[in-house]
Amino acid sequence: MASTAPPLILGSMRFGDWGARLAPAEVARLLAAALDLGIDTLDLADIYGGHTTNALVGAALRHDPTLRPRLHLLAKVGIVMPESPGNSRRVQHYDLSPAHLDTALAGTLRDLGVGRVDTLMLHRFDPRLDADAVTGWVAGQRERGTIGAFGLSNFPAAAMSLFTEKLALSAHQIELSAAASQALDDGTHAASRAAGSEVQAWSPLGGGALLADDDRGRALDAIAFDFGLDRASLVLRWVASLPATRVVLGTTREERLADAARAVEQPLPADAWYAVWQAARGKPVP
Ligand SMILES: NC(=O)c1ccc[n+]([C@@H]2O[C@H](COP(=O)([O-])OP(=O)(O)OC[C@H]3O[C@@H](n4cnc5c(N)ncnc54)[C@H](OP(=O)(O)O)[C@@H]3O)[C@@H](O)[C@H]2O)c1
Numbered sequence: 001m002a003s004t005a006p007p008l009i010l011g012s013m014r015f016g017d018w019g020a021r022l023a024p025a026e027v028a029r030l031l032a033a034a035l036d037l038g039i040d041t042l043d044l045a046d047i048y049g050g051h052t053t054n055a056l057v058g059a060a061l062r063h064d065p066t067l068r069p070r071l072h073l074l075a076k077v078g079i080v081m082p083e084s085p086g087n088s089r090r091v092q093h094y095d096l097s098p099a100h101l102d103t104a105l106a107g108t109l110r111d112l113g114v115g116r117v118d119t120l121m122l123h124r125f126d127p128r129l130d131a132d133a134v135t136g137w138v139a140g141q142r143e144r145g146t147i148g149a150f151g152l153s154n155f156p157a158a159a160m161s162l163f164t165e166k167l168a169l170s171a172h173q174i175e176l177s178a179a180a181s182q183a184l185d186d187g188t189h190a191a192s193r194a195a196g197s198e199v200q201a202w203s204p205l206g207g208g209a210l211l212a213d214d215d216r217g218r219a220l221d222a223i224a225f226d227f228g229l230d231r232a233s234l235v236l237r238w239v240a241s242l243p244a245t246r247v248v249l250g251t252t253r254e255e256r257l258a259d260a261a262r263a264v265e266q267p268l269p270a271d272a273w274y275a276v277w278q279a280a281r282g283k284p285v286p
Pocket of ligand 1: 010011012013014020043044123153154173174201202203204205206207208211232248249250251252253256
């Protein structure tokens with residue numbers, strides 16, 4: 001175990017049918033490797049793998065029963081995909097009603113084979129959301145012991161305040177990388193910090209886009225060279241240099257976890273941080 005936990009979370013989106021199609025034993029090995037590096041939070045969502053990835057993780061937890069007590073399980077619910085069970089119109093939508101949250105949480109606990117998730121997050125903002133109803137639902141689940149902390153994902157900055165003075169928001173999970181940095185420009189990152197929420201940056205490599213062999217990539221390589229890093233490590237360090245921010249890794253490979261932990265050991269100095277942003281944006285900040 002590392003002496004200080006790296007500001008990293010392991011994402012499960014690509015474990016199964018939406019990516020590497022790992023076997024349960026391989027997922028278990030990946031989770032054990034993450035824990036050995038001090039990465040104890042596992043990001044989950046009911047829709048991943050077309051509603052199959054939570055069950056894959058559940059099989060991994062059964063394969064190695066020492067994992068569950070050491071892991072912080074972070075589950076997201078609230079998206080209904082065209083193929084999701086019960087979606088008769090087959091239209092992609094969001095549903096944060098207590099009735100849907102009940103069904104989605106019950107499915108999550110069943111698929112994972114656990115009695116509780118440590119954090120429950122609303123996956124996307126639904127403009128129809130009733131914050132009082134969600135608050136009451138969260139209180140009820142806490143009484144039952146089925147959820148720990150509560151957080152949001154992909155909420156516009158202003159929409160977070162629907163929960164002000166109702167619920168503590170432990171974290172806000174948002175898209176954030178050098179390739180997709182709107183959250184820095186539009187105030188979502190700042191609003192999350194102001195609400196006392198940890199920021200969790202998903203797709204820190206732009207889903208792989210930042211690794212392309214193009215002009216932007218070559219500009220990033222030149223900066224990475226100065227720090228003795230590869231490009232992936234540089235852009236992970238760029239995200240982790242932001243205050244109150246943890247990086248949600250998308251890798252399915254054990255060896256990349258250790259590289260990521262090394263990458264985020266220290267922040268970039270201001271000039272290099274802005275050089276990365278400039279290279280990624282293709283223009284300097286004003
Ligand atoms: N809240 C939300 O709405 C939301 C949305 C999207 C994602 N997420 C979460 O965020 C997590 C991360 O998202 P992401 O998977 O898009 O993250 P990402 O880190 O931007 O992309 C991961 C992809 O990059 C590849 N990769 C990683 N390191 C590499 C390297 N050094 N060289 C070449 N390829 C490399 C990975 O392949 P390998 O497996 O081969 O390493 C994987 O295919 C997800 O697992 C999920 O938990 C949340």
